[in-house]
Amino acid sequence: MSIKTVSTQPFTDQKPGTSGLRKRVKVFQQPNYLENFVQSIFNSLEGYQGQTLVVGGDGRYYNRQAIQIILKMAAANGFGRVLVGQGGILSTPAASCVIRKNKAFGGIILSASHNPGGPDNDFGIKYNISNGGPAPEKVTEAIYSHSKEITSYQILAAEDVNLDKLGTSQLGSMQVEVIDSVTDYADLMASLFDFDLIRKFIADGKLRMCIDSMHAVTGPYAIAIFEERLGAPIGTVQNGTPLEDFGGGHPDPNLVYAHELVEILYGEGAPDFGAASDGDGDRNMILGRKFFVTPSDSLAILAANAKLVPGYGSALAGVARSMPTSQAVDKVAAKLGMDCYETPTGWKFFGNLLDAGKATLCGEESFGTGSNHVREKDGLWAVLFWLNILAVKQQSVESIVKEHWQTYGRNYYSRHDYEEVDAEKANTLMTNLRSLVPTLTGKQFGQYQVAYADDFSYTDPIDGSVSQKQGIRIGFSDGSRIVFRLSGTGTQGATLRIYLESYEPDVAKQNLDPQQALANLITLSDDIAQIRQMTGREKPTVIT
Ligand code: G16
Numbered sequence: 117m118s119i120k121t122v123s124t125q126p127f128t129d130q131k132p133g134t135s136g137l138r139k140r141v142k143v144f145q146q147p148n149y150l151e152n153f154v155q156s157i158f159n160s161l162e163g164y165q166g167q168t169l170v171v172g173g174d175g176r177y178y179n180r181q182a183i184q185i186i187l188k189m190a191a192a193n194g195f196g197r198v199l200v201g202q203g204g205i206l207s208t209p210a211a212s213c214v215i216r217k218n219k220a221f222g223g224i225i226l227s228a229s230h231n232p233g234g235p236d237n238d239f240g241i242k243y244n245i246s247n248g249g250p251a252p253e254k255v256t257e258a259i260y261s262h263s264k265e266i267t268s269y270q271i272l273a274a275e276d277v278n279l280d281k282l283g284t285s286q287l288g289s290m291q292v293e294v295i296d297s298v299t300d301y302a303d304l305m306a307s308l309f310d311f312d313l314i315r316k317f318i319a320d321g322k323l324r325m326c327i328d329s330m331h332a333v334t335g336p337y338a339i340a341i342f343e344e345r346l347g348a349p350i351g352t353v354q355n356g357t358p359l360e361d362f363g364g365g366h367p368d369p370n371l372v373y374a375h376e377l378v379e380i381l382y383g384e385g386a387p388d389f390g391a392a393s394d395g396d397g398d399r400n401m402i403l404g405r406k407f408f409v410t411p412s413d414s415l416a417i418l419a420a421n422a423k424l425v426p427g428y429g430s431a432l433a434g435v436a437r438s439m440p441t442s443q444a445v446d447k448v449a450a451k452l453g454m455d456c457y458e459t460p461t462g463w464k465f466f467g468n469l470l471d472a473g474k475a476t477l478c479g480e481e482s483f484g485t486g487s488n489h490v491r492e493k494d495g496l497w498a499v500l501f502w503l504n505i506l507a508v509k510q511q512s513v514e515s516i517v518k519e520h521w522q523t524y525g526r527n528y529y530s531r532h533d534y535e536e537v538d539a540e541k542a543n544t545l546m547t548n549l550r551s552l553v554p555t556l557t558g559k560q561f562g563q564y565q566v567a568y569a570d571d572f573s574y575t576d577p578i579d580g581s582v583s584q585k586q587g588i589r590i591g592f593s594d595g596s597r598i599v600f601r602l603s604g605t606g607t608q609g610a611t612l613r614i615y616l617e618s619y620e621p622d623v624a625k626q627n628l629d630p631q632q633a634l635a636n637l638i639t640l641s642d643d644i645a646q647i648r649q650m651t652g653r654e655k656p657t658v659i660t
Contacts, residue, residue, distance in 0.1 A: 136242025172206025173226025249491025404513025
């Protein structure tokens with residue numbers, strides 16, 4: 117087996133976004149496109165010779181082909197060992213778990229998360245560092261710099277590796293170990309949650325649930341954990357076989373795309389609990405019977421009840437949320453006397469806080485919750501956290517949430533997305549807003565007075581790195597907020613996100629529909645940003 121050095125030319129569009137490089141499959145299938153990016157990752161690293169790399173993905177179209185290329189390039193570039201999930205499958209949190217458990221140098225995860233899969237849809241690749249978390253900005257910037265200068269890559273001329281058979285084989289001087297995709301992760305979950313209690317709760321018939329894996333990566337994990345280890349009836353996990361095109365669906369666990377689950381939980385004879393995960397298993401949606409838990413509330417409720425869960429029984433070090441996530445968890449942190457950090461959007465910004473022991477739980481409005489057990493957000497972990505709380509409290513999801521609002525007040529919350537907007541128009545809208553920002557403080561808009569307005573900038577408290585222009589915040593004197601930012605994960609045009617939040621301490625006023633409660637703010641957001649005029653859209657594509 118010989119190492120080939122292949123001449124190549126740079127592509128100009130390999131700048132990683134919020135979470136790695138996401139493009140159409142067809143873009144990745146261009147000659148040298150994937151190879152250039154993988155070589156740029158390796159070129160940006162130091163000291164990996166002879167070390168271990170973890171590789172796996174969410175099973176979407178092009179996963180297997182990409183893995184074969186990566187294995188041969190890792191061998192040619194001098195890695196000592198690669199651990200790859202069986203069939204090329206590793207959920208994002210499981211990959212993080214495997215990197216940490218094996219003290220690997222890093223990992224490459226293949227996923228475009230919740231974006232649809234298939235030959236005409238999306239693919240993605242991201243690099244995770246040795247703590248198991250997404251590469252921080254200084255690493256992704258270095259990868260991007262290398263991608264602009266690359267002239268050649270190295271690849272081993274070799275047969276494909278059999279990804280379906282567990283065990284070890286040799287690829288040049290590198291060892292390839294095909295590992296069980298589920299066991300390490302499921303063991304970690306069993307070490308954090310009271311599986312005996314949850315199993316009994318299910319066996320006693322006190323909890324009927326439905327878990328929707330949306331034909332994406334969590335199927336095998338969910339079946340192993342909920343049906344096999346916790347004894348839930350077979351069939352509890354639906355859409356549990358990972359498919360290359362996710363069965364034609366959009367594996368995004370929200371009320372719009374997880375409609376199959378929503379219909380069950382809002383239908384006749386609905387079960388007590390429902391949950392869905394996304395393409396790569398790091399997102400979650402939690403439902404009670406005829407009841408939706410917003411991700412921001414979910415984070416706050418997990419934090420408030422963490423003492424009930426074995427893995428988190430002693431005090432939490434602190435909590436962290438991304439800037440656009442509602443301030444519900446801030447209230448919990450204040451009451452429990454712990455620190456609460458506000459970071460830019462992107463799980464990578466939690467890594468330093470978790471490593472430094474400053475935060476134990478983290479979460480984002482984008483259906484992501486997690487803790488210091490790995491360095492990625494973790495969908496099934498969030499489901500198990502909820503099950504553990506339900507089993508201890510023996511209450512319904514709805515009553516737990518409503519009790520929480522009584523204690524802490526309710527943060528009404530909604531995100532309005534305008535997808536695939538013309539990029540130039542979206543950028544102009546943001547530029548206009550930026551120029552308005554310095555003039556807004558103190559201004560009155562109907563019932564709302566602007567208390568502050570800025571373009572969010574974050575200084576990492578651990579390494580001092582600064583991330584600017586992370587979204588425009590307009591805060592009002594009654595605690596309401598509007599945030600505007602452009603998504604960093606879309607693959608077509610631009611996605612404009614508007615995050616709306618208001619605070620309601622009065623229990624008598626906590627039962628409104630969020631769109632109704634936020635109606636005035638929604639109108640105001642359009643007045644300030646001229647969304648309809650600038651985008652040419654009458655309404656958002658997705659409301660969550
Ligand atoms: C990724 C990031 C998250 C982020 C989300 C949305 O999630 O890991 O931190 O909140 O994208 O980002 P944006 O608003 O820029 O589109 P995932 O699940 O897509 O990997």
